[in-house]
Amino acid sequence: MDYKLIATTTFGLEGITAKELKALGYENLRTENGKVHFEGDEMDIAIANIHLRTADRILINMGEFNAFSFEELYQGTKKINWSDIIPKDGIMHVNGKSVKSTLYSVPDCQSIVKKAIVDSMSASYGLKKFEEDGPLYKIEVSILKDKVTLTIDTSGPGLHKRGYREEAGIAPLKETLAAAMVLISRWKEDFTLIDPFCGSGTILIEAAMIMQNIAPGLCRTFTCETWPTFDEDIFEQVREGAERAIKNKDIKLLGYDIDGRVLKVARSNAEKAGVAQYIDFHRRNFMDFSSSEKYAFIISNPPYGERLGDKKEVEELYKRFGEYKDKYKNWDFNILTSFEGFEKPFGRKASKNRKLYNGKLKCYYYQYFDNEHIKNEGDMLINHI
Structure with a gap:
């Protein structure tokens, strides 16, 4: 399956992350503050998570639209086919942020997005209730100047957590x-x-x-490895290639x-x-x-x-x-x-x-x-x- 992807970065590192992606063979990149947009499938998600040195996370961009009311936020979210990625038992954990937007109440935005996702899933699966006792799907609703971006995090803990540094000194450098x-x-x-x-x-x-x-990222795991839509061999193949x-x-x-x-x-x-x-x-x-x-x-x-x-x-x-x-x-x-x-x-x-x-x-x-x-x-x- 092909996805629109986002490599998030600390401000100032976007150009460096974009160069990393180009060196890995990716084209048609789009850079903005704290983000580098690119496209790829499950193999590309594995490659980006394991190989990128300066990115914070790899996100799946589920959709973008303008919303000036809670109804527009609900309808825009509901239109997305969340069941393409999230299974019946998926844990849907919604975080949010809003900057310079009409919809400034983040808790309300999170609640509305969660309701819209559940309603979309209900229509797809024919279920009214979801147990949410399976793999985790961390969803973020980000609203900037009334533009909504909905993403799912594939990385889990930030990519700066390589696994080798359990301890650090005062004011550690990421x-x-x-x-x-x-x-x-x-x-x-x-x-x-x-x-x-x-x-x-x-x-x-x-x-x-x-x-x-x-x-x-060779010696760590990623949250999307637990998703049923990801073949368990994909990350293994990328790790074997990285080791060679x-x-x-x-x-x-x-x-x-x-x-x-x-x-x-x-x-x-x-x-x-x-x-x-x-x-x-x-x-x-x-x-x-x-x-x-x-x-x-x-x-x-x-x-x-x-x-x-x-x-x-x-x-x-x-x-x-x-x-x-x-x-x-x-x-x-x-x-x-x-x-x-x-x-x-x-x-x-x-x-x-x-x-x-x-x-x-x-x-x-x-x-x-x-x-x-x-x-x-x-x-x-x-x-x-």
Whole structure:
């Protein structure tokens, strides 16, 4: 069965997710805030869930229409053939959100959509009552400026939950954002990658998984696998293909942190992700950082106020970061921070800077392109995938 699909993303990552989909062979993509629209069947749903590194969820777009009244919301929802996907015993769990719309009461919208879905199912199955003791179907009614979009979530827990990170440090970086930071860097396997504030190791783990072509969803399950409309062999086929595609490149990644307890967690996470052999974690104070590498890369999410709390201390840290950039002139630096005015204490304007979000926290990704061996070659996403 062919579906209209949506890969949801954090704001700022839509273009990166679209490039991932193009690299996987998908065309006719449409991008809007927090969403990338594409089309596919059950196999494509499995591929997107298992392979996309920067998407949050894969949704089936059941229908879109305008609604200015509860009656229009009810009728528009009822017209959809929900029984094409939801079986008689399916659990129909409806969530909702409404932004700048006439229908602003989310609980009322959820109730009306649920009633309309049940009435549509009743007409299809000839039943008045549904036990709802089977597989889960998480339905969302999203209303933006009176336009209704009805979707069913195929992923279950968000796609950032790869399965390797049971523990994280303070203010954890989402795996999807960490992957995006690596994908839009210019890092290649020939160069050492360093994170001097590695915390629980997320950036380095995602980098190793990308370079070794380890699919991010390889070791987890997805809610649509429980649906009777999905052949159980589909996900198995995609997983087998992903396992055959794993590489074993000679790469060098280094992670430093001052907290020995956090480093223990990082090592455990790397083991679970299957990349521990590629990453060396060491306890080291950033103020004592040194390296003999002539050409290398830094990708990092250093402390920025929320974690240190002292603006002056943060500025001193960033000033030291800038001194290291002067010392290691041929290194590429890629730094994510929510600290306003980062470039001033750092002492240099970035080659490029992007606005990204870690959850709801607005951050900026400052990139300094100075590794002369790869100038003007574009980002890793284009060259690697």
